[in-house]
Amino acid sequence: MAQHLLRFPRFLPFVAASVLAACGGSEDDPGDGPGPDGACVRNITGDLKAATTWEPGAQQCTYAVTGVVEVSGALTLAPGTVVRFGPDAGLLIMPTGSLNAVGTEAAPITFTGTTATPGSWKGLAFKSNNPANVLEHVVISYAGSESPFCCDFFHGPGGSLEVRAAVVVGSQLQDSVSQVRIANTTVEKSGTLGLFAFNKARLPGFSRNLFRGNLGAPVTVSLSIASALDATTVYSGNSATAPVANGDNTVHLLAAPEADTATAQTVHKLDVPYGISTGIPDTTVEYAGALTIEPGVRLQFEAMSGLRITQTGSLVARGTAADPIVFTGRTETPGYWKGISIRSLDASNVIAHARVSHGGSDPFCCDAFTNAGDIQGNITLGGNSGRGRLQLTDSLVSQGTGWGVFVFKDSAFTQSANTYEGNTGTVGYAAP
Known part of the structure; x- marks a missing residue:
């Protein structure tokens, strides 16, 4: 027994190292x-x-x-x-x-x-x-x-x-x-x-x-x-x-x-809505590439914020009758957000089977005006210094402060089977 007691400490370093x-x-x-x-x-x-x-x-x-x-x-x-x-x-x-x-x-x-x-x-x-x-x-x-x-x-x-x-x-x-x-x-x-x-x-x-x-x-x-x-x-x-x-x-x-947006992006339908610029009011989200929005997507914009498609960009927002795309404000009151501004002449620009509502809070900077004053609305095409193109079909444009759609000089707008409700005006055109 004494021998074992004397020899045991020799194993302690080995035991400690093994545990570590x-x-x-x-x-x-x-x-x-x-x-x-x-x-x-x-x-x-x-x-x-x-x-x-x-x-x-x-x-x-x-x-x-x-x-x-x-x-x-x-x-x-x-x-x-x-x-x-x-x-x-x-x-x-x-x-x-x-x-x-x-x-x-x-x-x-x-x-x-x-x-x-x-x-x-x-x-x-x-x-x-x-x-x-x-x-x-x-x-x-x-x-x-x-x-x-x-x-x-x-x-x-x-x-x-x-x-x-x-x-x-x-x-x-x-x-x-x-x-x-x-x-x-x-x-x-x-x-x-x-x-x-x-x-x-x-x-x-x-x-x-x-x-x-x-x-x-x-x-x-x-x-x-x-x-x-x-x-x-x-x-x-x-x-x-x-x-x-x-x-x-x-x-x-x-x-x-803008330099980081010159790429093709698709906004997929998720199990929740998207909040655009949530918590950052008065923000214009610009896109310079090809932006596609899938059917069923819901986009809720922060106060006085909006979406602008620049000259090099395009917007394809094609919903379905059963699964429309929704553009609206985070709070659904008339004039809550800026709306959609299209400054692109891309032939693919389309909004179909969509609901665009509660826009027109204020004009997009810095040329959204005519001799009659500032232009506000749910959708604006072009501006005093640029043109836009859009095909709008089978959509509801509603509850906007200002126009449902305003078309600036030399912009191209085609539409069919749309409904306009609760806007100050339906479709307006700048004087030639």
Whole structure:
């Protein structure tokens, strides 16, 4: 017995090293070890500059993140990994870094807060264009704190609005593209938005996701990347299990610099309406590329905001009798939003089987006037310094302050089977 007692201490270093290795740590990393309940916990407090893998291991270790951890190397998470974030903690994926979190349906990867309170931690922010950035079979909960990532995550007029979301892709000051593939992922119980993607962001393979119980909107993106949003994703929170609506059950579309809109985009029909410039009134959303709107899409514009198709752009909004397209105000009162301005002569411009209502809040800047005064209405074609073309069929144009449609000099307007109700005037033409 005495011999065994004397020899036992020789095994202590081996035992300690084995426990730490099982937790994903090392002998010289005092952050590894058992948590309060004896479970294996790996504490993450510093930036990650080298290639790193997080995995549960045989001891089913979890990871505890304190503060904002900058990832400038390749971070890979194995299926079943659980990461818990302390107050206002988060992962910031830098331009040289990547985050590859690919779980499985049976073993999803979990990012959550140490406190089960919406907004208890910041979230995940991507400033990287690495195609290895993937969130698949992932659950992200309780992120979206009121404290945004520093220091270039803002948007809106003059960068006056800070971005707070569970997942952020891109940044305002970043010249290069950022991307992440998000599929089969649940974003829930954010204290603010679910997902925010800047105009230079890319969301390849975005599909079959679920946004539920977020206190803000499920998704906010620029109109310049609207095509990325797919109809297989649930934005309404109406899941088969534990359905919870979001605080603002609309997908927000924001204006982008004109140079970023010179691409073809399709606005898909989703299970919620789109909110155009929500929270940013008096904004003209310009589009310089080919913009297609699918049947059944509902677009709700913020006060005094509107849609303008520029000279190089086009608008194809072709609904059906059973599934019309709706352009209206966030509040349905006459003259709530600017309306639609078409400054393009593209022969494909068409609005069919649509309902355009409550526009005409104020004229589009800066040539929407005639000798008789400013021109307001639900739809305007051209202006004093430009022309427009539109075919309008089988549509209801109603409740506008000003004209239902106003056609400026040398613009081309053809129509059939339309109804005009509650506008100050039906169709007006500028004097030749």
